[in-house]
Every structure is written in C-alpha cells, then in structure tokens.
Amino acid sequence: MTAKLLDGKALGLAIRQEVAADVARLAKAGIKPGLAVVLVGEDPASQVYVRSKGKACEEAGMHSVTIRLPDATSQDELLATIDRLNADPAIHGMLVQLPLPKGMDSDRVLRRIDPRKDVDGFHPENVGKLVTGDPTAFRPATPYGIQQMLIRSGIETSGAHAVIVGRSNIVGKPMANLLIQQGPGGNATVTVCHSRSRDLPSLTRQADILIVAIGKAEFCTADMVRTGAVVIDVGINRVDDPSRERGYRLCGDVAFEEVAAVASAITPVPGGVGPMTIAMLLKNTLQAAELSRTA
Numbered sequence: 316m317t318a319k320l321l322d323g324k325a326l327g328l329a330i331r332q333e334v335a336a337d338v339a340r341l342a343k344a345g346i347k348p349g350l351a352v353v354l355v356g357e358d359p360a361s362q363v364y365v366r367s368k369g370k371a372c373e374e375a376g377m378h379s380v381t382i383r384l385p386d387a388t389s390q391d392e393l394l395a396t397i398d399r400l401n402a403d404p405a406i407h408g409m410l411v412q413l414p415l416p417k418g419m420d421s422d423r424v425l426r427r428i429d430p431r432k433d434v435d436g437f438h439p440e441n442v443g444k445l446v447t448g449d450p451t452a453f454r455p456a457t458p459y460g461i462q463q464m465l466i467r468s469g470i471e472t473s474g475a476h477a478v479i480v481g482r483s484n485i486v487g488k489p490m491a492n493l494l495i496q497q498g499p500g501g502n503a504t505v506t507v508c509h510s511r512s513r514d515l516p517s518l519t520r521q522a523d524i525l526i527v528a529i530g531k532a533e534f535c536t537a538d539m540v541r542t543g544a545v546v547i548d549v550g551i552n553r554v555d556d557p558s559r560e561r562g563y564r565l566c567g568d569v570a571f572e573e574v575a576a577v578a579s580a581i582t583p584v585p586g587g588v589g590p591m592t593i594a595m596l597l598k599n600t601l602q603a604a605e606l607s608r609t610a
C-alpha cells in the first residue's frame with residue numbers, strides 16, 4: 316500500500332472532544348444539548364447505528380433519548396412522536412433513522428421535523444439553505460464529515476476535480492453541494508455519477524478526489540482510479556465470511572488493497588467515513604442547541 320490512510324476514527328475523536336468542550340461551556344449557561352433518535356422497526360444495521368449515536372451523545376455530555384417504535388407503528392403515530400419532540404424544550408436535535416419500514420412516506424415524515432431541530436439536514440428548508448450556501452443550514456452528517464476529513468487532512472479541494480459516484484439525498488447530492496460552495500473544503504469542480512452514467516471508469520479516472528457512495532461491495536477497482544487520487548469510500552457492506560464468528564465482514568464500495576496501491580490517500584472501512592458521520596451529528600446537535608439560545 317502506498318496511499319496515506321485517512322483515519323476517521325482519530326479525526327472523529329478530535330471533533331468529538333471539541334464538541335464535548337463546547338457542551339461543557341454551554342452547561343455553564345444552563346443548556347444541555349439534547350438529541351432524540353427515533354427508530355422504527357428492527358433493522359439490525361439501524362439498531363447498531365442508533366446505539367452508537369446515543370453512546371457518542373452521552374460521551375460528549377449531551378442529553379440523549381432513543382425512541383424505539385415497533386415495526387407495526389402507523390405513520391400517524393410516528394408523526395405524533397415527532398410533534399412531541401418538536402415541542403420538547405430538552406430536545407434540540409432529532410433524527411428519524413432511515414430506512415423507514417415499507418409503506419411509510421419518508422418525505423412526509425422528514426418534513427414534519429422542525430427545521431431548527433433537523434440535525435440530519437434532510438428537511439427541504441435545510442436542503443435549500445445548503446444549496447444557496449446559507450451557513451445556518453444543518454449539513455447532512457456524512458458529506459459534512461467527509462468535507463471535514465479533507466480539510467483536516469490538508470487535502471486541497473479548491474480547483475480540484477471531485478467525482479462523486481452516487482446521487483442519493485443522504486450522501487451524493489449534499490456532497491456535491493458542499494464541494495461547490497465557496498470557502499474551505501469547497502471551490503471544487505464537481506461531477507456526479509450514478510447508475511445511468513455512461514462509461515463510469517472514464518469519469519472516475521478524471522478525479523483528483525473520488526468519493527464512492529453506491530452500496531456495492533468493492534465495486535471501485537484500481538483501473539477506475541487515477542494514480543495519486545484521493546479516494547473516499549462511503550460504502551458499508553456486509554459480505555459473508557464464514558471465518559468470522561459473526562459470519563460476515565464489513566467492507567466498503569472500494570477494493571481497498573488494490574486501490575490503496577495507486578491512490579495518494581484513502582479511507583478504510585470500517586474506521587473512515589463512519590466515525591466522521593457520528594462526530595458531525597454531534598456537531599449539528601451542538602449547533603441546534605446554540606441556535607435555540609437565539610430563537
């Protein structure tokens with residue numbers, strides 16, 4: 316391997332410590348930032364994410380509430396839960412863990428969250444603010460974490476060609492919007508690719524910074540990467556592995572070993588983008604608590 320490893324665990328920890336220091340400062344003003352996480356159903360991956368979010372929150376000195384609703388919960392019951400959290404002054408930030416069970420209208424659910432508490436940044440009001448470069452927007456935690464990782468690792472985005480593979484509302488689209496904004500971690504030239512993009516390898520090979528978020532294990536191979544590119548692997552995939560006690564291993568969307576041999580820097584999976592996502596969620600909750608002082 317020749318690429319430098321971008322250590323999301325260490326960078327995420329540093330951000331969490333900064334957040335914890337700010338939480339202690341707010342405590343002196345009588346404010347304890349509070350995050351509510353709502354989980355509907357039993358999806359095993361979601362349960363893991365929700366647990367780590369709650370734990371990280373408590374470690375930063377924040378108030379953490381996890382609401383677990385059964386699979387059979389009706390959409391109206393979920394909306395009523397959101398209304399209650401919207402009205403709760405101890406809750407500054409809230410998120411509804413996605414994906415929601417089949418039959419629920421996630422757009423409607425996400426729109427019900429008070430935009431001032433929308434720490435995932437998925438409410439159209441925050442999406443609009445992000446697109447227009449309004450600094451009060453809540454930035455979706457995964458792309459925000461990737462941007463912080465680039466900034467804190469000294470990777471210049473200004474003038475760079477960033478190629479993003481994946482156009483989801485959670486990762487690809489907000490990532491593109493962050494990278495084209497003016498300012499630190501921005502000013503990039505951005506190409507967004509998706510399943511209909513023609514000759515994907517010819518596009519990804521143009522990247523100075525390649526961000527892959529498609530959810531397909533080890534899809535991005537060395538021949539898709541220009542020598543010296545920075546590669547950010549967002550994917551989290553479970554692949555069967557009978558040699559492991561739990562029967563599977565986690566891997567990203569990038570074939571790590573072969574791509575690390577040509578890239579200049581790369582994120583591992585696990586330990587790359589994932590820990591940055593949690594750190595930025597805490598940062599957004601802090602921002603929401605600070606916002607509540609001026610509201």
Ligand SMILES: NC(=O)c1ccc[n+]([C@@H]2O[C@H](COP(=O)([O-])OP(=O)(O)OC[C@H]3O[C@@H](n4cnc5c(N)ncnc54)[C@H](OP(=O)(O)O)[C@@H]3O)[C@@H](O)[C@H]2O)c1
Nearest residue numbers: 457481482483486509510528529530549550551588589592
């Ligand atoms: N580390 C973290 O904190 C974190 C956070 C969020 C997500 N993730 C992971 O990141 C991955 C992507 O998540 P997501 O929510 O963005 O996924 P998603 O909503 O399923 O979107 C996947 C995107 O990839 C595109 N795509 C799929 N196959 C492709 C192909 N062969 N070539 C080019 N584009 C292709 C799709 O294109 P179309 O739009 O044309 O269908 C779509 O835009 C997943 O593994 C997820 O678990 C990780």
